[in-house]
Amino acid sequence: MRSAREQRSGRPVSAEEIGSKPETFESPLICEFCDSIVEPVRGYKTVPALFRLRRNLLHQPRCxxxxxxxxxxxxxxxxxxxxxxxxxxxxxxxxxxxxxIPPHTPEPGDEPHPDATLxxxxxxxxxxxxxxxxxxxxxxxxxxxxxxxxxxxxxxxxxxxxxxxxxxxxxxxxxxxxxxxxxxxxxxxxxxxxxxxxxxxxxxxxxxxxxxxxxxxxxxxxxxxxxxxxxxxxxxxxxxxxxxxxxxxxxxxxxxxxxxxxxxxxxxxxxxxxxxxxxxxxxxxxxxxxxxxxxxxxxxxxxxxxxxxxxARRRRNAAATPQSSTATPPTPPVKTESTPPPQATVRSARDQPIAEQPITPTYEEAPTEPTDHLITEQPVPPPLPPPPPVPPRPTYPPEEPASRPRRRWFRRRRP
Known part of the structure; x- marks a missing residue:
């Protein structure tokens, strides 16, 4: 029990007062709900201080x-x-x-105590x-x-x-x-x-x-x-x-x-x-x-x-979204400097002077609407292979100057 009463004055006594020196309560003590004598018990190990009935005593019937x-x-x-x-x-x-809830029929002698409600x-x-x-x-x-x-x-x-x-x-x-x-x-x-x-x-x-x-x-x-x-x-x-x-x-x-x-x-x-x-x-x-x-x-x-x-389903989906984007990010469109997409080639060709890069009718009839969305929605065509290198012109050895014809004077006959 955590509480008791002083038998003489009826003052309530808490178990927290057990062990104090000098004692703050007056003995004997009685139960909180009946007049049975109780004794204080000091706390030990895992058991806190409490009040316990005196030996060979029982609580009163209505307690x-x-x-x-x-x-x-x-x-x-x-x-x-x-x-x-x-x-x-x-x-x-x-x-x-x-x-x-198992079915149970109370026995004839199992009537509740008359004071059970009280x-x-x-x-x-x-x-x-x-x-x-x-x-x-x-x-x-x-x-x-x-x-x-x-x-x-x-x-x-x-x-x-x-x-x-x-x-x-x-x-x-x-x-x-x-x-x-x-x-x-x-x-x-x-x-x-x-x-x-x-x-x-x-x-x-x-x-x-x-x-x-x-x-x-x-x-x-x-x-x-x-x-x-x-x-x-x-x-x-x-x-x-x-x-x-x-x-x-x-x-x-x-x-x-x-x-x-x-x-x-x-x-x-x-x-x-x-x-x-x-x-x-x-x-x-x-x-x-x-x-x-x-x-x-x-x-x-x-x-x-x-x-x-x-x-719970919404939380699972929200938790799975960042993980999937981190694990397999979407593949960005392929854009390389060496082989730009056709759109970039068209724009660069238009910006150049006509004398240097003439514009063919094919490029003039190209649509003028922006086509950036096609880059993400449609797959980018594979880059074209570079043109074969032009072989250099062969270098021939320089021509030697024509030699002066020799006169066979030493075999010429005199007329």
Whole structure:
């Protein structure tokens, strides 16, 4: 228990006053809701300071913290899913489908307690209707919260998954201690198989909004240390109506497929809620210290699901567009300096003087409209091969001057 009262004056005493020297409260102390004597217990390891019944004492019958009455009331309103063992333990059996409502006919001796309405111990589905299994789990978590998750009280609850052996409550519902969150984080990070549904209990620390979509999300724990890793415990959803009812200080029990998201600066142990029955929440009355009845968000409508799918498709397309343009950019039109396109040749020819480059009738009849759009829409013709080189004129050896004819005077005969 987190609170108690002074028996003499009735002044409320908080568990935060335990361990102070000198003590700020006067003994003996009694229960917050009945006159049973309680004793302060100093915190140790993972258990915070709390108040506990004196040995061999029980809470009075009408006390809201009486485990026996709470266990019996939860079993009566669970549609046959919760059973009380001979040792006084409550065993909650999870069906194969958590949202199913098994038929159950109460036994003749299972009438509610006459004072059940006054002490708020009746366990029924809450509106909009939660499945009996989730309703019973929320009632158990709310009762343990009132006892500040005292280990001796937690040991009185068991959970039996469908077709499996019973497990301790801490193996089904993790939280609210950081050690419990770290255990689930390690199991999910190392991909160890958890063959049964997982629930996480916590108190909302803050409510933020996503950067891109602006959807709200709730943070149940901040800077949880798991070995060398540090993470947050976050509850998200594609539907704003599942997160909007949550505010700072709200107690939440979230059931679903929890996983580890490590693509952010600080990894997250998160759940994306898809249905209203995955989120059960309640608040505590600051005046009386009693928690309110569990509630859940309104069911998700068909229109919300269609809009969510459309938005997800739009985001995927927007994310894929930059990647495709970067990976395969469009091929620009081929333009080379050595072989310009015909249009460029026509324009350059017109700019030259007529004497140097005469314009043939073919070029004069060419259309004068701009044809730049044809470059991008139609394929550019392959460049023409360069003309064959003109061979140089052969160089002949220079002609020798004609030699002077020789006179054969030495053989000329005289007349």
């Amino acid at each position: 809201a913290l009486n485990p026996t009455e709470i266990i019996n009331d939860i079993a009566r309103g669970s549609h046959g899913l919760a059973h009380v063992t001979e040792q006084g333990l409550l065993r909650l059996e999870l069906p194969a489908d958590l949202i199913s 002490i708020k111990h009746d366990t029924t589905t809450v509106r909009p209707f939660l499945p009996p299994a989730i309703t019973s789990a929320a009632k158990i978590a709310r009762f343990l919260q009132m006892h500040d998750f005292d280990p001796k009280i937690v040991e009185r609850f068991r959970v039996k998954p469908h077709g499996q052996s019973p497990v301790a409550w801490g193996r089904f519902c993790y939280g609210p201690t950081h050690e419990s969150y770290a255990e689930l984080y390690d199991r999910k990070r190392t991909r160890r198989t958890i063959p049964h549904p997982i629930a996480v209990y916590g108190t909302v620390q803050r409510v933020d909004q996503e950067r891109g979509s602006g959807r709200p999300y709730a943070t149940l724990a901040v800077n949880v240390t798991a070995g060398e890793h540090r993470h947050h415990v976050v509850l998200r959803s594609h539907f704003e109506t599942l997160i909007t009812p949550l505010a700072v200080g709200t107690h939440v029990l979230a059931v679903g497929d929890w996983d580890v998201f490590d693509r952010t600066h600080i990894p997250q142990l998160r759940l994306f809620a898809e249905d209203h029955w995955q989120v059960a929440y309640w608040t505590t009355n600051p005046a009386t210290g009693r928690p309110a009845e569990p509630a859940c968000p309104p069911p998700v409508t068909s229109r919300q699901r269609v809009l969510a799918r459309t938005e």
